[in-house]
């Protein structure tokens with residue numbers, strides 16, 4: 001068997017949701033470095049998305065906007081990528097939100113609002129993007145979907161139970177779709193990071209409890225966005241097909257599943 005060209009995405013089109021900042025931006029840069037044309041998705045930070053686009057080597061990249069909680073917006077986003085870029089080889093479902101809603105302190109209205117917002121964005125929106133992408137990938141004979149989930153799916157999220165539930169459901173959805181889409185040549189995987197040094201984590205990492213968070217890992221630090229992005233690229237690469245259905249931890253041994 002000849003060795004496949006690992007991490008070569010030349011000629012491929014990659015749509016990364018939430019690529020305006022954090023992990024998504026790091027993945028966009030890494031995919032572009034490996035020859036991909038990248039669709040940089042954002043929700044509300046247009047300037048940040050423009051900065052991601054400007055940081056991408058190569059040509060043929062573009063920006064798309066959508067609220068992941070808006071089913072029609074998600075469909076328009078995926079369709080416009082295929083229309084403008086001609087195909088879709090990889091979907092990275094990375095956009096997500098985290099909000100605290102501790103059961104002991106929030107009102108019932110706040111509780112419901114947090115669950116609705118979180119599940120619509122992190123789960124239903126992700127499922128919709130996977131559906132729309134899969135239809136194009138089926139028509140073109142294959143593709144890859146990588147979902148960015150979280151260690152919280154396994155360890156629990158006491159202050160943000162909707163977030164933990166959304167990520168556990170994303171893992172389960174990844175496994176279901178890996179089985180359903182394998183006959184169509186579409187491989188589906190998930191990456192479950194622990195703490196990552198991004199805007200989402202900044203308030204916690206810069207607070208007095210920041211050192212305790214870093215100490216959760218025996219490496220005594222949190223992940224860089226690049227470390228998570230690297231795993232995303234590996235899972236999307238040619239040669240990684242048999243990892244379909246896998247949920248890969250990127251948490252610096254801070255939480256070891258058995």
Ligand SMILES: NC(=O)c1ccc[n+]([C@@H]2O[C@H](COP(=O)([O-])OP(=O)(O)OC[C@H]3O[C@@H](n4cnc5c(N)ncnc54)[C@H](OP(=O)(O)O)[C@@H]3O)[C@@H](O)[C@H]2O)c1
Pocket residue numbers: 017018019020021022023024041042043044045046048066067068069094095096097098121148149150151192193194195196197198199200201
């Ligand atoms: N940081 C961590 O410690 C950590 C740990 C485990 C898992 N994760 C997961 O990793 C993924 C990326 O996180 P990150 O830390 O890079 O986050 P981030 O820096 O907060 O960036 C979030 C991204 O998601 C987009 N987004 C937010 N709400 C959206 C919505 N309603 N519709 C569409 N896009 C939306 C944002 O777009 P705008 O810029 O336009 O707002 C932004 O591009 C998330 O799924 C997160 O749950 C993060």
